[in-house]
Amino acid sequence: MAPLQRHPWGFNYLRLRFLAFLLRALVYPGTRAKIRRQTMVEGVTCKRITVPSRDAGRSIVVDVYSPDHYDSTKPMPVMVNMHGSGFLFPMLGTDRRYCSTIAARTHSLVFDMDYRKAPEHPYPAAPQDLEDVVAHLLAHPRLYDAANIFLSGFSSGGTAALPTAAALGPARIKGVVAIYARADGVRDYPRPQAQMGEGVPRTPWLSAFARECYFLPGVDRADARVSAQHAPAERFPAHVYLACGDADWIHGNMEAFVRKLKDAGHGDAMFESIEREGHAFDKGSPGTASWAKAEKMYEAVAAMVNRAIRS
Secondary structure, eight states: OOOOOOOOSSSHHHHHHHHHHHHHHHHHHHHHHHEEEEEETEEEEEEEEEOOOSSSSOOOEEEEEEEEOOOTSEEEEEEEEOOOTTTSOTTTTTTTTHHHHHHHHHHEEEEEOOOOOOTOOOHHHHHHHHHHHHHHHHHHHTTTEEEEEEEEEEEEHHHHHHHHHHOTTTHHHHHEEEEESOOSSOOOOOOOOOOSSSSOOOOOHHHHHHHHSSSSSSOTTHHHHHHHGSSOOOOOSEEEEEEEEETTTHHHHHHHHHHHHHTOOOOEEEEEEEEEETGGGGGGTTSSHHHHHHHHHHHHHHHHHHHHHHO
């Protein structure tokens, strides 16, 4: 298999690497604080494993959340989750509360996977890592229920999960969840006017830098493998759940995508607009109104998964 293309060595790549190093160092303390706030719900165990990748000698780190006392002799439904990162920052573990909630409420396994980051590993490294984790699940039908595999992602993780779900198709993916993810990588939608409670305000220069790191020159962002908005509606799973704060700059982007699915006759495509919340609002402090909204959102995801498993 031919190796993936990378940024050519030169001044520009060294600039990307240097700025990425500085930004990662700056956000590291905040990331650790987010992980500490993300306490697990009771009745769930987390174990770190590695999954083989398509590349010889390289594996993918996965935190597996499993409900206590589950029957390991039967194949289990699995949700594969991708954390938000801007395809730039190492943030595995920031979805701990979400992953443990889904495992507890649905009696499923949750594979919270790490994935390669740019600029060292530009597109399509991240979605290929997701494909490899799904391939691992399908290769072990005695352990994992191949009829009930779900994809999930926050921010950039959801941006990768949506088109990957379409690429793999509804025969392999039962449902997909995307939380404040960009479904259309081409068009800019009107910014919302709502005031923001919790969340991260948009930083245009950082968004532009992340895109420069992730996409090599010449990548078509209208490609269905990049932008879910440009994939045929019939390629998406039977169950789709999307959510975004109405003060998030991505809100209109996600709203347009779910409208596309509904206009095409999709039977279970839900978009939940979270009032007065911004990007990554669910990563705030416990006990706040935003935290309570996040808990409600997680429960809605669990309800979708349970509904899909029963169908």
